[in-house]
Amino acid sequence: CxxxxxxxxxxxxxxxxxxxxxxxxxxxxxxxxxxxxxxxxxxxxxxxxxxxxxxxxxxxxxxxxxxxxxxxxxxxxxxxxxxxxxxxxxxxxxxxxxxxxxxxxRGDFRVDGLEKSFDYLREDMRLTGRIDRVDIAEDEGHVYVKVIDYKSGKTSFDLTRIYDGMQLQLTTYLNVAMAEAAERYPDREIVPAAMFYYHIEDPVLDYDPARTASDTAHERLKKLMMDGLVNTELSVVQKLDHEIQQSSDILPVTIKPGVVDASKKNVASTKRFQDLRHFVDRKMQGFAREIRSGVIGVHPMRLSSDTTACSWCPYHSICGFDPRIEGYQYRSGTLLKPEDIWNEISPEEKSHGMDDGTETGH
Ligand code: SF4
Known part of the structure; x- marks a missing residue:
């Protein structure tokens, strides 16, 4: 709003x-x-x-x-x-x-930054913030970047929310982390490996007397699996989890023989990552332009059947928003399905001259 x-x-x-x-x-x-x-x-x-x-x-x-x-x-x-x-x-x-x-x-990644403050300049816009964690993995020609946002609430990765401009933070963190990696490693390709929410919780398993300690560990890990977007490149997935077989205890990814199942909502090719990052960047700049031009309309978004942007807003007594009064109404989110959103923000790769989705410091 x-x-x-x-x-x-x-x-x-x-x-x-x-x-x-x-x-x-x-x-x-x-x-x-x-x-x-x-x-x-x-x-x-x-x-x-x-x-x-x-x-x-x-x-x-x-x-x-x-x-x-x-x-x-x-x-x-x-x-x-x-x-x-x-x-x-x-x-x-x-x-x-x-x-x-x-x-x-279980992976090749190491922690590269914690509570990393950033001050990100984009044309006429300056973004400041803090990334909970940045991990990187390296090989001869590449640096792989993973960002993690710790959440004590229920936030889950949702492409439609990103499309509606309601969940731009995580992708922005990836943008910032990749831009910084490109500066630090000018001679290598910077590859987006994953961006995740980690939900801080202590899951309770149903009682099962036959469950071994090892089964318990697997099940707890599955319940604590990160939610987000993972690169579909099999070699990248294996850097995130050496032990992955058909499925993983720690990644929302499944493997069909020899390839990552690209039909799952939690995976995206390097190109899609790149296009999503550009989409979020453009969306941020659009919001920045609106702020500068004085757009201050009372237009809260309906987020679900029982949640709106007003649910946790402390300013209700000032704005007086009431959907029963004519002229006031909630905005609705997109009705597009995730695959339609992908088709819009990341059209099929053309046969020539298409960006390969990685970043270099040059
Ligand atoms: S309570 Fe008012 S200011 Fe807050 S989000 Fe709702 S409409 Fe906007």
């Missing part, structure tokens, strides 16, 4: 601060604890993927405890209820570290 943006960034209206724990505080705790864990592991020169589960548990407990003690004047330790939430966060962080370590252990 352009009006929400105007109130927040134009007029800089903020809610009155109160000393209460909000949902985003718990999200910040997870982000802080994960960053702290990776940093400690790096300082001790003991990568996460080399640690045993018990070590990961200790690391999670230390990181959550340190992060919560220093967070917002100790609000996380303020009441017994908050202390309980912190204890629960320790268990969830421990599971998260275990899954992230296992995902790293």
């Amino acid at each position: 352009a009006y929400q943006h105007f109130l927040r960034y134009g007029l800089r209206l903020q809610e009155r601060e109160s000393f209460d724990l909000q949902m985003y505080d718990i999200g910040n705790l997870y982000h802080g604890a994960l960053e702290q864990s990776f940093r400690k592991a790096k300082e001790e020169k003991r990568p996460l993927e080399k640690m045993e589960e018990a070590e990961l548990r200790t690391l999670a407990a230390e990181s959550v405890s340190e992060t919560s003690a220093s967070y917002n004047h100790g609000i996380l330790m303020d009441t017994a209820r908050n202390q309980y939430l912190v204890r629960k966060a320790t268990d969830i962080t421990s599971t998260t570290l275990w899954a992230l370590a296992e995902q790293l252990r």
Whole structure:
């Protein structure tokens, strides 16, 4: 909603601060604890993927405890209820570290950046932000880039939301990470390997007395599988998961004999990645032009049958939006199916002169 943006960034209206724990505080705790864990592991020169589960548990407990003690004047330790939430966060962080370590252990990628701040200049637009994690893998002629956004909520990768301009962040992170890799590795091709949401949670499995410890690990990993977009190149998929057979415990990808099944919604060719990145870039620039030209209409989007852009917006008492009043209505998202969207933003490759979808520093 352009009006929400105007109130927040134009007029800089903020809610009155109160000393209460909000949902985003718990999200910040997870982000802080994960960053702290990776940093400690790096300082001790003991990568996460080399640690045993018990070590990961200790690391999670230390990181959550340190992060919560220093967070917002100790609000996380303020009441017994908050202390309980912190204890629960320790268990969830421990599971998260275990899954992230296992995902790293199974691939060639290494962590290249954590909570990476960026300041991205595009023609008349300047984007600032922070990428939770950037991983890279290398071979002689290529650098492969993967970006990860940790989510404590339910965000899932949705091409229609990207098309509608409601989910541009993750692709922008990939754009930024690839542009930076192109600068650092000017003589190599920069290949988009994957962009993922990782949901921070501690899944519960149904009781099954016949399940072995190894089965349990496989099932937990599957429940904690990242959601996003993966390159259809088999060699890239194998760099992300050495152990992949027909399916993977850690990637939303399936393999038909010798090739990645390209019909799945979570895969895209290098060219499609490239076209999607350009699409998102153009969309961002379109929004930037609208902001500069003073577009501040009250036009919230309906996101699902029971969710709209207004669901978490604090400005309702200012805008007065009410769909029962004539002139006010929710915008609807596209009715296009993902394959139609792909056909529109990434038409079939022509036989000559088509960009191969990779990036170089030249
Ligand atoms: S409540 Fe809805 S219409 Fe009003 S500013 Fe927020 S998003 Fe826009």
